Amino acid sequence: MLDFAQKKWLRTELMRQRKGIQGEKDSAHYLDSYFKTSENHVVLHDLRFVLDGEVAQIDHPIINRGLGMYLVETKNYAGNLVINDHGEFTVEYDDVQFGIESPIEQSHRHGRILERLLEKLEIVGRTQKQPELFHVVMLHPKARIQRPDAKAFDTNNVIKADQFPSWHGQFVESKGVGTLLKAALNLRSLDTIREWGEKLKRQHRPADLLALPDFMLPKVVAPAQAAISSVAAPAKPEERAPESARRLICMQCGVKISYAEGKFCWNNPTRFNGMQYCREHQGVFGG
Incomplete structure (x- = not known):
């Protein structure tokens, strides 16, 4: 028979899993809808890589033909997300608040693991350049975000899920001629990046949800x-x-x-x- 603490853990874990899964499904819906007719992108979902004992959990990797990859990190907070001038994240629920790890830093850490995996899989451009990674944090459309001044800490890549189309359009427009030229030099076919997507999917190592602590x-x-x-x-x-x-x-x-x-x-x-x-x-x- 389970004791009180074990029952509490099960309830917390079940709630966390359900909340996380629903958040990823909602984000996947927006991304799939936006990119469904794209001839330049391949959208993947929920990939977990293990390399040299390190784990990278990437909610939505998106590969484009110009050798760029968007790493989309989903956070399904129901409360108010506060970001201060130092890039510190806090979640507020009524009169309760607690600090969380920066999802931006989390995405960068997972990106460093992914870069080593891409090198191992020989996923490169025509100039042998590794894909450039762009990090995006997506929140529920009804989330409330309190941001610092952009000069103190830039949160332009922290968006609500339904804002991705407008964010992506502005992001592409903001890129200079040099970046666009590099993308043109590394341009690969849609079939090639689809093959890359299949390579990455074969590297997926799901966590054992039945393994108990x-x-x-x-x-x-x-x-x-x-x-x-x-x-x-x-x-x-x-x-x-x-x-x-x-x-x-x-x-x-x-x-x-x-x-x-x-x-x-x-x-x-x-x-x-x-x-x-x-x-x-x-x-x-x-x-």
Whole structure:
């Protein structure tokens, strides 16, 4: 039988999964509608790559014939998203607010992993140039975004999902002659970029959704051990961490985390259900 903490974890995880999946479906709908007649782009969805132990989860990679790739990161926040002058992101729900990892930095980190994968797969232009990556963060159309002054921190690539067509048009127009010339020199056929898309899809490594963290595994305690435990002094928060926590692995994405990230989770067992997460996935649980 599950205890209270395990039931809470299941409810939280189910809500998070449903919310994330719905957000990606909504974004996919807008992107597919916009690019459905395009002869210059190939749109992919929900690809997860694992390279040298590092994980890149890219919600919507879009390849164009000029050897450019849009990496679209979807965030389905129902609250108010606040971005300050330093590029720090905060989500507000009524009187509750908590900081989250910058989705822009997250996309750049995943992009660096993708660049190594593209090199490995020999996905290059005619001048042997790697694709240029453009990062976009898409939010729900009803999301509220509080932005800083553009001179302090540029949030032009943080948009609502229904704004992508206008954003893309302005983005293309903003590119100078040099960028357009490079794109022309690296221009590949639609069939070629479709082949690239198939190559990337074959590299997809889905996460094992049935793999349970140690926190959810059945606990077997011998009677004698239970008697000793009942009179033992309570352990310090960091000593209550499960064995997997001491290996410093995020329970959501499997990426290695720092000791500071792990300790923060262990010292807040109620918030994180006794498990540890990387900074990106700590934000899912709020404050």
